[in-house]
Amino acid sequence: MGEVQTDHLAHERGRAEFDVEAMKIVWAGSKQAFDLSDRMARVVASDPVFRKDNRAMLGRKELFKNTMRKAAHAWKRIIELRLSEEEASRFRAFVDEPAFTDLHWGMFVPAIKGQGTDEQQQKWLPLAYKMQIVGCYAQTELGHGSNVQGLETTATFDPKSDEFVINSPTLTSSKWWPGGLGKASTHAVVYARLIIGNQHHGVHGFIVQLRSLDNHVPLPGITVGDIGMKFGNGAYNTMDNGVLRFDNVRIPRNQMLMRVSQVTREGRFVQSNVPRQLIYGTMVYVRQTIVSDASIALSRAVCVATRYSAVRRQFGAKNGGLETQVIDYKTQQNRLFPLLASAYAFRFVGEWLKWLYTDVTQRLQAKDFSTLPEAHACTAGLKSLTTSFTADGIEECRKLCGGHGYLFSSGLPELFAAYVPSCTYEGDNYILQLQVARILMKTVSQLGSGVQPVGTTAYLGRVEHLMQCQCSVQKAEDWLKPSTIQEAFEARATRMAVACAQKLSTMPNQEEGFAELSADLVEVAIAHCQLIVVSKFIEKLQQDIPGKGVRKQLEVLCNVYALSLLHKHQGDFLATGSITPEQASLANDQLRHLYDQVRPNAVALVDAFNYTDHYLGSVLGRYDGNVYPKLYEEAWKDPLNDSDVPDGYNEYLRPMLKQQLHLARL
Amino acid sequence: MGEVQTDHLAHERGRAEFDVEAMKIVWAGSKQAFDLSDRMARVVASDPVFRKDNRAMLGRKELFKNTMRKAAHAWKRIIELRLSEEEASRFRAFVDEPAFTDLHWGMFVPAIKGQGTDEQQQKWLPLAYKMQIVGCYAQTELGHGSNVQGLETTATFDPKSDEFVINSPTLTSSKWWPGGLGKASTHAVVYARLIIGNQHHGVHGFIVQLRSLDNHVPLPGITVGDIGMKFGNGAYNTMDNGVLRFDNVRIPRNQMLMRVSQVTREGRFVQSNVPRQLIYGTMVYVRQTIVSDASIALSRAVCVATRYSAVRRQFGAKNGGLETQVIDYKTQQNRLFPLLASAYAFRFVGEWLKWLYTDVTQRLQAKDFSTLPEAHACTAGLKSLTTSFTADGIEECRKLCGGHGYLFSSGLPELFAAYVPSCTYEGDNYILQLQVARILMKTVSQLGSGVQPVGTTAYLGRVEHLMQCQCSVQKAEDWLKPSTIQEAFEARATRMAVACAQKLSTMPNQEEGFAELSADLVEVAIAHCQLIVVSKFIEKLQQDIPGKGVRKQLEVLCNVYALSLLHKHQGDFLATGSITPEQASLANDQLRHLYDQVRPNAVALVDAFNYTDHYLGSVLGRYDGNVYPKLYEEAWKDPLNDSDVPDGYNEYLRPMLKQQLHLARL
Incomplete structure (x- = not known):
């Protein structure tokens, strides 16, 4: 965590109502995974060759030369430390610099x-x-x-x-x-x-x-x-x-x-x-890692924005006292906390995808291809959903940091620029959702014929119930029940899918109809994928979760995730009659109350990601919250500050100020 | 437009159903404004000092030195050409590089x-x-x-x-x-x-x-x-x-x-x-220019994405023929055409804001401060709405260009990075919407007391009608009627405002209640601001619009703008009962039909912005559509390509490949 002198966020950390160390294990997946990750992160962070803060100042050639240096040094260290394959992979991840070695190990x-x-x-x-x-x-x-x-x-x-x-x-x-x-x-x-x-x-x-x-x-x-x-x-x-x-x-x-x-x-x-299906197995693997990376990228941005929102004060001073921490504003919470919840949600769905990959692999070895199309579509959809959301979420976190988020030293511009290609590579996110929609339309069309939907589409087997069920919510707290949330999301996804399938069936040519309705079909696919993420979060909560207060925090985050989605997409829920306008409004009321519960735990919830200051690479997101002196210090490192009077003053600025431009060679 | 050898988009241009030259005048605001702009753009584009394509390769010092050079050269040319203040301002805008002179002229x-x-x-x-x-x-x-x-x-x-x-x-x-x-x-x-x-x-x-x-x-x-x-x-x-x-x-x-x-x-x-109110007059002025700049930034991105979507082909080849132009895909249209429509919408609301500023100034001189709070709030809200939408829209255009949009030479990364600060400066976009909400809550609370709402809030005077009116749409075409659209947007904004005001009134402390409900209040403000943009587009269509087919195109774009917003925010419309789920679905059907009408005119509609290749600064957006040879050419200019074997090979890569890392100094 770097050398902590004064912890400006100590007060925030003192307010946490749960065991942060236990949450770190939950986030990492296991004690073993945590230890490995923690060890690798520290080795990288303490090695001066891996510094990242100078990247903005290097020209392209120097930048690439530096990447080769880091890659060679990383390889040397990996050999010296006799790292296992898994350790080496984590080690490279913490170096946190896109490099040719990624493709060597990851694709070649x-x-x-x-x-x-x-x-x-x-x-x-x-x-x-x-x-x-x-x-x-x-x-x-x-x-x-x-x-x-x-x-x-x-x-x-x-x-x-x-x-x-x-x-x-x-x-x-x-x-x-x-x-x-x-x-x-x-x-x-x-x-x-x-x-x-x-x-x-x-x-x-x-x-x-x-x-x-x-x-x-x-x-x-x-x-x-x-x-x-x-x-x-x-x-x-x-x-x-x-x-x-x-x-x-x-x-x-x-x-x-x-x-x-x-x-x-x-x-x-x-x-x-x-069997040619084997390549689909590989795609399931690659996309699973992309989903897992989405939760990492989003959680980094959220960590920066949360810590800085607790440090930064703006308006609201009373009697000459301190201004209000911006994290106390409801508009800030309403933008930030759903992103925090999403980071956790993506983490858990990523974990589940690891299981899915194992399952698919075992079935493939047994020549059982029955679940493959659904598994393939599901990973495609989750890749699309999580990367699009993460890209937007990083930029939202940058905006949540106000003007200073625009500085390179905030780390967020570079995180965003390095992250956005995920939306395009390994399948454009819109094309992927159309693949999901295709499976959904096929599944719906076969419902009458006795074919049982499998995997994440299994809920469609209860189509009759889901087409006519009514949401039972009568007061805001009713929205805290997982089964209520789950059914609302299932009803919405089912009804949207059925409506699209019906529209499709009236069209003379199925392929042309599919193309014509493709924008609607993407929405159907998104509704389905959101349901998967919500379901997997709810499933996670049914597991044994040790640590004081940890489960409670995850319950709150799960509800924030689901209800913020429900609010954002309330058009879907209302149009399909899955909930009433009154219930939508109650969900929103409940969401506000949930924010109050997140607030005291927010900083601790991002501490649980266990990111070193090196990996985070953000002055605004420093663990110790000592933001302003460091921002000030960083500024002076810019090459423009090498001299008081800038290069070019004599050639360009002086002739202008002295009204001698007509004499100047420009 | 640069030297056009073969026009790869000639076929697209031939399909246009309207007089592009006449549309250029509409976009510019007048023949005079068009001529001035066109002249200035060409002067800048033809001057080699103003080249921009090398910016990514310059280190910070060289970059700033170059900016001083451009600023001095621009000033020299402005003097030599004896440009008027307006001409000089356009000239500087076409240089298209943020510089200290912006603040000198624009703020100091x-x-x-x-x-x-x-x-x-x-x-x-x-x-x-x-x-x-x-x-x-x-x-x-x-x-x-x-x-x-x-x-x-x-x-x-x-x-x-x-x-x-x-x-x-x-x-x-x-x-x-x-x-x-x-x-x-x-x-x-x-x-x-x-x-x-x-x-x-x-x-x-x-x-x-x-x-x-x-x-x-x-x-x-x-x-x-x-x-x-x-x-x-x-x-x-x-x-x-x-x-x-x-x-x-x-x-x-x-x-x-x-x-x-x-x-x-x-x-x-x-x-x-x-009177201290004078400073509000200045803010109205500054924000009006920001809205106008939003339409420019968005239209640049849309111009690039539209042209490249017509050039690029992907999938759908039949019998070994050409693949399908991506602009023919409904998912592409559904993302791109609303952005195109928004660029036009923002242009016209910006034009109206110019009028508003004149009106406010005249009233201030006559010591009439009655419209000032509303005018001030309205410009704040429109600044917020248009800049947030534009920032997201530029990034969406980048994604619409697929992988190549990620290249610096596409122009879109730099446009985005240079544009996003607009969301934060001159008032953070969320804080500004809360100012709008404050005026709206005040207006609603005074409705009973006989105070007539003014300006853009005037519709709230018809609160009784708007609270209970029912949308009359029965078939998709009914959504083409401007009065139907207008009333739906008015009903939605009114009902959301009233619902929030009622919730507020039940709270013991108004200030705390406002803070508690601030996320909802932002949504109310956005609904109000969207209504303004829709209304001003509709008003524009009531003016005399010369040129073959020009009005027809603008009608289509106005409908695309309104109906795409309606779909995106259908939750608001449904929750307030402003429309029914069936009407929402009909609006979406109508939107798809409208895309078919935009399609043949899309390239011509972006040609009407009259941007030079220099100003656009995008290989993907080239007027002649000759994208691939130019992308290939640009690549080789990168300093990394100065040598076949990269600097650092001997120090870092070779020892790794030769298994001699233990001997290397890294």
Whole structure:
């Protein structure tokens, strides 16, 4: 936590009505997970090589050089400390700087593991595990994002030499965006259309070496570079997202990833009996980590905004006394506390997704594909829901810090800029919700035929009840009952889905109808996904939760999460008749009372995230609340303050002030 | 428009069903305004000194040096071209780079004009007009934002020397944020608590020289510098937002701005008979310009997103043909077209605010203060509504561009980062809506007493009708009637206001009740402000609008604006019984049909903004739609691409790849 001299938030911490240490365990998932995380965070925070506060001042080259330095140093430390895979992964996460190693470990290695044959894995994985090669994942192209089938890069089999010839036939076929591709990677898994003779056989992955292992110079036929600056300062500019073109680049046949499909020596295209559904399993895994990252990003922003809202005072001074802490204002609470509750909600749904992934994997191994479509859709929807909400939530936290949130040293601008790509990568958030909607429409259409909905769609099996049930709330406190909340969310999601399905069924062409109603369908999918998050929070509360007052806090947060959503989307609830206007108003009254219960615990609830000042990277979010002296100190570090009189005064400002501009060379 | 070789959007432009040139005039406000704007934009765009595409690559010092260069060059050109004040102001706007001159012209000069005596104006304004001095507006402090009465800087009258002594008694009293203060300004209007003897006389403005006019070195007792990097790259980092501390800085008595209050030679504090309401007039002016700027910022983002949505293709290819333009997807339309409609809506409400300012000014001159509170609240609310919506809208446009929107060269990250402070400065957007709510609650409470509501609150005079009227919509087309829309919005705003007022009246303490209900009150204020924007759009359509098909387009946009708001906030409409669930659903059906009408005109509707490629500053938004070759070209300009092998390879990457990290110095 850094050296704490005076704790300006001690009073706040003293007000907490629960055991913060116990909550830390709940947040981390287990005592073991907490210890591991805590240890790794401290190792990184105490190492000066990993400082982050200078990122805004570094030019692009220096910034990237620094990223390589950190990556190399991290790797050195990981080896020296003999860290396990899990420890190493946490260690890298706490370095908190997007780097080519993310793609090496997160995409290149898994691609080979998932799509390579045993032989290919034996050849390539040891090299990758020792980082004797650095790899990336080259799928998207300048003209092609989400639509993998639209990729233009070609891999043509040459039977004479037993090689594939890789080409970029058009400008729009240039690989574009892959992280780590621009400057660092020696190898890439490249996705290209397989061509044998005149036949196209779809898109497949190929291991291609890009640079010499001796001097890192790009190999013949390879044009590779960085695609330039991205959103923000620091942020993702530490990553060498790259552009890549191929001009008759030849690779041996055995560098096509052949677990699912093969090309034989004779040039025959063969499909293996490995089920293609396996790739969905991988997607479930990747998206589960994205949901888990959403809760981390959101909780960081909320931690900053909560602490600073307790430090900052504005208006309301009585008799020359102190002004009011802004966290005491209801408008501040109404914006901040639902975000705090959401951070916890996303944490728990992320935990559940881990279980889901295990479950799906076990079923896949037993060749049971029955739950896969629903599980796949559910992770897609939750990825979409949590990342969109988190991106907006970080920016809201920045605004909640007033003007100072706009300073780089608040940490929030960089957190936002580094986070927002999550809304686009691994599936655009709107396209993902349409996938969810498709499953929902299918499920609804089969309800009559006796097919039982599974997993998170199971509630649709109670369609008859949910279409006509009436919410029983008569006074504000009635909204505290989990079953009441759950049923209201189920009724809303069911009725919206059924209404859309009915509208669809009146349309002559189902596909066109789906396109026509797609905006409504996205809303249906969101209602479904919100229900999942609410349900999983409620389920969490049914578990054994040790620690004084911990369960009580989580109950309050669960209710804040659900009721703030209900208020925000009350149009859905009212339009479907799931609740009455009076009940909506009572929910809102209850929400205000809940804020009073959150208020004394707010700072302790963000302390429970256990973030070091290094990881948080925010002057406003400092653990000790000593904000203003540090803001003042930070300011003077800007290069503009190197001299009292700025560079350029003599050339530009002085001639203007002295009315001699006509003489100046501008 | 730059050199157009092939117009890749020609087909889109050919589909337009209206006279784009005529729409340009409507957007600009008049033929004269269009010509002026068009001329200035072209002068700036054709001048290489004003290039903007390199901002992301400049370090802070070079960036600021470049800003000074542009400011000096702009001033030189303004003099050479003998531009009028209005022309000069447009010229500076098209330079499109936040600079100290914004504060000089926009805050320093107006402060002296508004608060200085005739004598003070005669002394200081000529110096400022010739830029022999550069001034800024030093109000906010490190610990004090919106609350002017909380400022801590002191100005103590010393009767012996007939001077004020300015001091920064605490760290939190450091002036913090003022633009232009850090490095460029020679003078500032400083707000400080006036102290005479032991008496405090509130906060007043003082003209203080900060730097030597000979060599720009800060004067004795002055500590001044830049507060450091802010959100994003380029963006507001061209501005030298500053920190300032005073240590017994002495200024002559006649440098207190004395139009409203004076200190005499003897140290007597005297209030003049100049009405204090005048400062509200200034606020109406400033906020009117902010609303007008919101329509500009939003329209820029919408222009980029619309053009690129027409260029970009994704999925839906049939028989190997072209993929579908993303602008043809309903989800894209449902996100984009309401933003397009909002840009137009904000433009027209901004136009109306100009009229309102003139009206208020005339009344003030005639000592008629009756409409001032309502006008003041209304501008506050519209500032809040339009800036919040625009900030979110820019980010939504960025997401609508998919992954490429994340590139700096898309222009959208910088537009967003430079725009978001609007939500905080000149009144935090939530605090402003509470001001609106206060007026609304007061108005409602006086309804029984025969006080007629004025201006934008006039509709509350029809409270009896609006509390019980029923929306007459029976089929989707019924929603096209302006009077139907208007009444639905009036009923919703009235009923929400009345419900809140009733709840308030049951509370024992009005002030505490207001605080308790503040989140609801903000919603009431927003409903009221949305009604204003809808009404002013409808009023605009009642004017004479020349040009083939122009009125028709604006009618469609007005309906898109209103019905998309109605859908987004359907909870309000349903909870208040202003419409039924069936009518809400019909509104949504109608909205979808309206999108079909916008679609063929979308590109032409953004062409009507008449933005040059220079001003737009976006590869994705290029007029000619030639996006991909230019994106590719831009990428190679990044400094990281100066060499194939990145700086740092030998120190960091090579030892890692060669397993020699233990030997490396990291």
